[in-house]
Amino acid sequence: MSTPLNRAVSTRLLYFFILGDVLGAGVYVLVGSVAQVSGGAIWLPLLIALVLATLSAGSYAELATKYPRAGGSAHYATRALGPAAGSLVGFCMLAGGVVSVGALARAFAGDYLQALVRVPIPLVVVVFLAALAALNIRGIKESLRANVFATLVELGGLVLIIVLGAWIMIRGDSDPSRLTEVGTADRGVVSAVLAGTVLAFYSFVGFETSVNLAEEVRHPRRSYPTALFGALGTAGVVYILIGVVASVAVPTDELSRSSGPLLEVVRIAGGVPDWLFSVIALVAVANGALLTGIMASRLTYGMARDGLLPAVLSRVLPVRRTPWVAALVTSSISLLLALTGEVAALAETLVLLLLVVFAAVNCSVLILRREPGEPGHFRIPTVVPWLGLASCLFLATRIDGQVWLRGLILVGIGVLLALVNALRSRQHPSAEPEYARSR
Numbered sequence: 001m002s003t004p005l006n007r008a009v010s011t012r013l014l015y016f017f018i019l020g021d022v023l024g025a026g027v028y029v030l031v032g033s034v035a036q037v038s039g040g041a042i043w044l045p046l047l048i049a050l051v052l053a054t055l056s057a058g059s060y061a062e063l064a065t066k067y068p069r070a071g072g073s074a075h076y077a078t079r080a081l082g083p084a085a086g087s088l089v090g091f092c093m094l095a096g097g098v099v100s101v102g103a104l105a106r107a108f109a110g111d112y113l114q115a116l117v118r119v120p121i122p123l124v125v126v127v128f129l130a131a132l133a134a135l136n137i138r139g140i141k142e143s144l145r146a147n148v149f150a151t152l153v154e155l156g157g158l159v160l161i162i163v164l165g166a167w168i169m170i171r172g173d174s175d176p177s178r179l180t181e182v183g184t185a186d187r188g189v190v191s192a193v194l195a196g197t198v199l200a201f202y203s204f205v206g207f208e209t210s211v212n213l214a215e216e217v218r219h220p221r222r223s224y225p226t227a228l229f230g231a232l233g234t235a236g237v238v239y240i241l242i243g244v245v246a247s248v249a250v251p252t253d254e255l256s257r258s259s260g261p262l263l264e265v266v267r268i269a270g271g272v273p274d275w276l277f278s279v280i281a282l283v284a285v286a287n288g289a290l291l292t293g294i295m296a297s298r299l300t301y302g303m304a305r306d307g308l309l310p311a312v313l314s315r316v317l318p319v320r321r322t323p324w325v326a327a328l329v330t331s332s333i334s335l336l337l338a339l340t341g342e343v344a345a346l347a348e349t350l351v352l353l354l355l356v357v358f359a360a361v362n363c364s365v366l367i368l369r370r371e372p373g374e375p376g377h378f379r380i381p382t383v384v385p386w387l388g389l390a391s392c393l394f395l396a397t398r399i400d401g402q403v404w405l406r407g408l409i410l411v412g413i414g415v416l417l418a419l420v421n422a423l424r425s426r427q428h429p430s431a432e433p434e435y436a437r438s439r
Helices: 011-023 027-038 043-066 073-081 083-108 121-138 140-170 176-180 189-204 207-216 220-249 252-257 261-269 274-305 324-340 350-370 383-396 401-427 434-438
Strands: none
Touching: 011 140, 011 207, 011 220, 011 274, 027 043, 027 189, 027 220, 027 252, 027 261, 027 274, 043 189, 043 207, 043 220, 043 350, 043 383, 073 083, 073 274, 073 350, 083 121, 083 274, 083 324, 083 350, 083 401, 121 274, 121 324, 140 220, 140 261, 140 274, 176 220, 189 220, 189 350, 189 383, 207 220, 207 274, 207 350, 220 252, 220 261, 252 261, 261 274, 274 324, 350 383, 350 401
């Protein structure tokens, strides 16, 4: 029997984990991208994306409290749809997580850091990922305490932007009419809003990584729904306010051209040095990489324990009780991706990969209603997972064809792994997941 993980995560730590992962580094470039495809009314795609993300979050809340295990999405799909589906879902999560950590490591070593100090990018990447792996292996409590500090810095930077935007409005240098500008020269109203919603939806993902900590939460049935919906609500309010102040403070064309759109708000407001935002952005990037790295290692551990990956990946440190092999392997792959720099194209497929995962989770919660699970677990109204599934299918139709092509290559690799696991399960029935043997 494998060694259980340490239940050391409180509701507060879980809340900050989810909030930090949702806010992440993306918000510092999000509003410019949304403005480019949807026009000045940035708040509208953000609001729609929040609603759509909350639908799938409801399914996660039910399943995380019903089956509080580290495998997360992969474990749910395995229970509901079989090992092949669980393997595919787990691979999609892993592919997204490992690539994301590599991309964030590369971003950390890029322009924000180089604006402060000149250091060779490969050296920064190696040291950065080694430090994150060490913190991950050290312990979940230590990792999440670091996350609390980083999340407060991230949130503080965003609150600063909201305050500066309000100051710009008070002194009369804003244009509130941009809040109702929907559409661009290339897109009509509906097309623009939907294109912006896809981008905004990406900014709200991250909450799904938290289910991989359910086995380390002290009271998952009580803590998880509270932390999940509280963090999503907090992030939603912050995002929408950021969208409003950025829209009224900065001309839409200028906002859409900027690679650091929130920095444009800082410059228009005055009084805050540019370097301060570079530091805040670095903290945001580092925090996003830490949280995603935790997710990837816990997911790998959970899949290995369920027999979907090699058993060596389920090894746990005897004293620290952390999945050290999984953390080292996932960090090493992220390091390889970061050093080669071939992550930009893959990063664009993350939304598609996560839509596959969300669709499977929404299906799983409906199928698994036949099982009792943990007594007293959270239960979402049946209509919610149906709406969540519909939202995933709808958003998938709005994704660019080139992204589909790249995404299907990754999904194809996941399907191949799923077929191998299915064949292995047929040839060796005793190798079925641990939960199946216990029923």
